[in-house]
Every structure is written in C-alpha cells, then in structure tokens.
C-alpha cells in the first residue's frame with residue numbers, strides 16, 4: 001500500500017465523569033435496579049419510598065451528596081466514597097482513572113466475565129476488561 005489510509009487524529013480529552021454518573025455506573029455495573037439497591041437501607045416498608053427517592057436523587061445531574069461516607073452506599077454496591085469526593089471536588093486532571101462504562105478503578109478489584117482479575121482493556125484503554133467483553137457482545141453503554 002502506497003499511502004497510509006488512516007490518519008492520526010489528536011485525541012480529545014474525555015469529558016470528566018461527574019459524581020452522579022459515578023453513582024449510576026456503580027449501581028448498574030452491580031446489575032441492580034434502584035429498588036434492589038435500596039433494600040439494604042430500610043427495615044420497614046414505610047421507609048422504602050424515601051430510600052428509593054434518595055437513591056434516585058443521587059443520580060440526578062447536578063446533585064452532590066454532602067456526607068457521602070456516612071451513607072455507606074457500599075452496602076448495596078461497590079462504591080468508593082473517596083472517588084466520589086474527588087470527582088465532585090477536584091479538577092478533572094486530578095481525577096482517578098475510571099472505566100468509562102462502569103466506573104471501575106484499578107484499586108476496586110473484581111472479576112471479568114471469565115473469572116479473571118479485572119484489568120484495563122489493552123484494546124480499549126477507556127474500559128475495563130469486563131466492559132470490553134460486554135461491549136463486544138453488544139452490551140449497551
């Protein structure tokens with residue numbers, strides 16, 4: 001081939017992941033609906049609606065959870081309040097590297113669909129290996 005058929009395009013910096021997106025990504029990557037994620041946080045059925053409404057609110061654009069550590073969201077799904085706080089308070093260039101689909105970070109551990117340790121995808125470095133597999137199988141973003 002005489003001429004290269006591809007050309008390098010300068011990479012656009014990816015838009016920063018916002019804190020409410022992080023909450024949603026982590027819940028969804030655990031395969032939970034709002035109703036399922038709410039269950040560990042109420043004992044009486046009367047409280048169910050409040051808890052679900054709160055969880056829904058945490059995922060609403062522009063919402064910043066103030067005392068995120070006290071909420072203990074990790075009781076429902078893998079969630080790192082330190083990362084949440086960084087996403088909310090720190091400039092984008094200081095944000096930790098997160099999977100753009102599920103919010104996984106390399107300190108979070110976890111397994112891919114084959115039961116291997118989760119890693120960064122080599123082909124698609126914006127994603128973890130589990131999301132890489134899901135996307136290859138037609139999974140939605």
Ligand SMILES: [Zn+2]
Nearest residue numbers: 099102128131
């Ligand atoms: Zn992922």
